[in-house]
Structures are given as C-alpha cells and as structure tokens.
Amino acid sequence: MATPDTFISIDGGKSALRLLVATGDRRQTGAGPGMSYRPGEDGVERIADAVRTAAAGVELPDRVAGVIAGLTGVPGDPGPRRALARRLGEVLGGPALVAEDVHLAHAGALNGPGTVLCVGTGTNVLAMGAGGEYTTVEGWGPALGDRGSGYAIGLAGLRAATAALDGVGPATALTEPFRDAVGGGDLGGLQRFYRDPDLVARIAGFAPVVLAAAADDAVALAICDAAVADLVALAAAAAARQPD
Template identity: 30%
Template sequence: MYFVGVDGGATKTLAILSDKQGRILGWGLSGPSNYHQVGVEGAINAINEAVTKAMSMAKVNRVNVMCCGLAGIDTKRDYEIMYKHINSIELAEKKILVHDAIIALMGATAGRPGVVVIAGTGSVAAGMNERGEYTRVGGWGPILGDEGSAYYIAREALAAVLKSYDGREEETMLTSELLKAMNLREVEDIVNKIYVEKVGVTYIASLAPVVTKCASLGDRVALRIIRRAAKELAELIIAVAKKLKMTEYEFSIALVGGVFKAGDLIIKPLYEEVKRVAPKAKIIEPMLPPCAGALIMALREGGIKIEQNVVTNIKNTLKNVPV
C-alpha cells in the first residue's frame, strides 16, 4: 500500500509518497496550488505534477490514499470547487482535501491532539482533540482578519508612524527604522509607496521584523503592537480550545511561521494569555512539517495506526526531502 501527502501553498506544491510503515520512497515539487492565485486548472496541474514526480521517483504507479492540504480552501464554497477537481485525479484511489492549517497541525503534533497557530503573512489556528474532532479559526485574510500576522504587525506599525507624524501618537523608533528598511527619505513617502506603487500584502508583511527589532530595543509603540499581536494569536488558540472542549485538559500548542522568530517577545505574552483559560496547555516545537501532516492523514484514512515507529520512519526518511 502507498500513500501520498501533498502540501500545496502560495509558492510551491510538495508531494511525498510513503509505504504503510511511513517510509518515504519519493517526492515531487511543483509550482503554487492556491487556486485563488493560479486558478483551478493551475492548481490541479501543480498537484498532478508533484504527485507524478513522487510516484516516478518511488517507481509506484498507483496510490491508495492521497491527502491534499491546500492554501485557499477557506470556505465551504472553496472546498466544493476544489474537491470536485481533486477527486477527478486518477493517480490515487481515495482522495482527501483539507485546509493547509490542518496538515500543519497534523505535522506539528505528529497526529496527536493539540493546537497549531500559524502566523506568517496571514494568521490561522487549527486543532484536534482526543476524540479526533477538528476545527479551524481565523485565516480571513488581510482585510477581514489575519490578526497577529506579519501583515497585521507591519500595517499597525506603519499606521503608528503616520499617527506619530501627525502628533496623534508618541515618538517612535519605528519611524526611522521603517524608513530605512523601505529605503525612503520622508514619512510622506510611505503613502506613495503603499498606494501609488501598490506594494501589496507580502511586501508590507516583510517589514514585520523591523517592528520586532524596535520592540526588542524597548520602543514602547513597537512593544504595544507586538503585545496586541500576541493577544490576537492567543485568542485564536483559545477559540480552538474552547470549540474542541479542551481548555481543562493537557494539550500541545505548536507555533508555526515567521512571526515567532520574535521569540519570547511574542511567545511569553501569548502563553500567559492562553494559560489564563487553558492552564495545562504546553508549547512544543513542531515535530514534523506540513507535508508529513498530510501524509499522516492519508495513512490514517487508509487504516494505518500512527504508532511511534511510523512517526520515526517518516522523520528519518524526510531527511532527503526539500521541505
């Protein structure tokens, strides 16, 4: 029996193929498969390409279960649109489709109950309880949500710089540091950069480390923004834990994404906030990457129990895969 896990994101699609012991026999890489960016056909082509490469490397011509964890599967409508097309892929007998936060969760906890919070350009949290029930909160994008994400942090910082320029906010190191990072001379040039050059969400999100730097140097405005972000991310975790009725029990929290490079500056206030509601929750290092989370879901769907030896096999054979 053979199983495939697919991690399909905004920049690349990675497929890994294993036997029923979790030994990875092949992998394949292709372009993005967020259908909001590349269209349904583009996404399906990318998935097909990655899976075909993995099968060819493994010298396997039929897969029992394939699990795709895709970015952009945010609403029921997204799910319905993509599932219809995923299901028509002939490479595997059975196909599962889930939001990419779910495979990040399954990877981070290696299939065990817990909560993952992802804070990169956007933000989202997902969790699974002892009864195997899933849920996901947040991930509503830069206009409606993504609280606590890199985009949120940097946008709040830019707004604070303009407020400070107006005299509506105290003076802040963010002004000089953000101008330097953006290679601009004057505060008003920021307005041009954002609206005339239309630099977009990814560019803005890339400025978040500047905020972390200023906060670590004690800048009060930057610290306030980082703490608010920590609180927003904690609220994502708490909402997941409440929905899954886990708040009184022990569970793991895995923190994934660039925002957590800020370390204790963001993790400490986040953890304090979470512990007020879920005192037994523990922060762990993510155990496996999202593609392995997708593979675990495929294995489980095929009736394989995820014992320690399976996790160890995945871990050991992942070494050659460019995750």
C-alpha cells in the same frame, strides 16, 4: 527490491507554498508563490501553477501514491475544490486530497486531540477532541481577522510608522525601513504599493522588521506583545470549545 511509494505533501499559505516529496527515506523539497484571493477567480489554476513551480525543482516518478495539500486558499465551494484536486493529480501524477492548511498543521503537530495555532501570513486555530470532532477559531482573513498573524504585525508596524511620520504617534525606529517597504512615501510609490496583487504578503513581509526592532524599540515591542496576547486569547477560546 520493490521501489518505495512516493507521497507528496503541500503546505500553501498566502506568502509562499512549500512541497515535500517523500520516497522511502529520501526527502525532496520545493517552493512556489503564495495564494492570496483575487476578484473574479476561484484560484484553481493559480494554485496549480504554484504547485507546478514548486515541483519543478524535484524529481518525480511517473506515478505517486498520494498527494495531500493543506492550503490557505483552498476553494470553499465543492465544485472548485474537486476541480483543484483533479488538477493537482494531473500535475503531480497521483490521487490528491485538498484541505484547509490548519487541518494539515494539526495532523502534523498532534495527530490526535488538542489545540493547534496555524500562524503565518494569516491565523487559524483548530481544536480537536478525542473522537475526531473539531472546532475552529479565526480564519477570517486579513480584512476581518488574522489576529496575531504576520499580516497583523506588519500592518501595525506600517501604521505605527505613518503615525510617527505624521506626528500623531510616538517616535519609532520603524520609520526608517517604512519607505523601503512601501516603495517610497511619494504618491507614485504609494499607488504602486496599493496596486500590488500580492499586497497581503507584502504587508506581512514587514513583520520580521517589526520583530527585529522590538529588541530596542518600545513601539515595535508593544505591537509584538499585542500579537502574543491575541494568539493566547485565540488558543484559549478554541480550547474552551474543544469537543470532548
């Protein structure tokens, strides 16, 4: 009996990277670190290292039939993007295709026309028509956009906590977990917080705290309501631009 082909799919976001190995009916999964942008690098080697970490916990054949990687941090310039595809092929042992994560999310969710919101640490939205033409909304990153994302919710929660502590905002249960999230409220703790190379993912990590608090805390609930409103508006905007 012939050995079935092995295919690998990768979903890489700002907070984590996930890898799925499919060989016939067998499925294996692995996880690696996320990929935030950092000054002075194109991210190729760091992404390859994250994939290598994720692949360390799975069994791979000598040769795989194909690799598809949907990445938040995919290089935008053609040269580094081709270099990344080559590196992933070397790491995993098969031809690799790299794309933005929202394209992989859309294909996995619909495999056809429609609108998909890709929401995690960041936010991206893709609307595709019946002919395969598409338009995107958001994807601006944490400094300029990521409306409704885990980062947006986490940042709003942290800011609400500081406003309450300073007496310029309403009281909120978020002040209690705030100090743990930022490593204390003293100068040294704040400096370590801002120096964290994975600051975006760390801020997004406060989002689950906000979501949990929303059941009993009006401030947290308002943050979640605002995030939902942002996502609804983004979906509507993308759908309105969806090609025929």
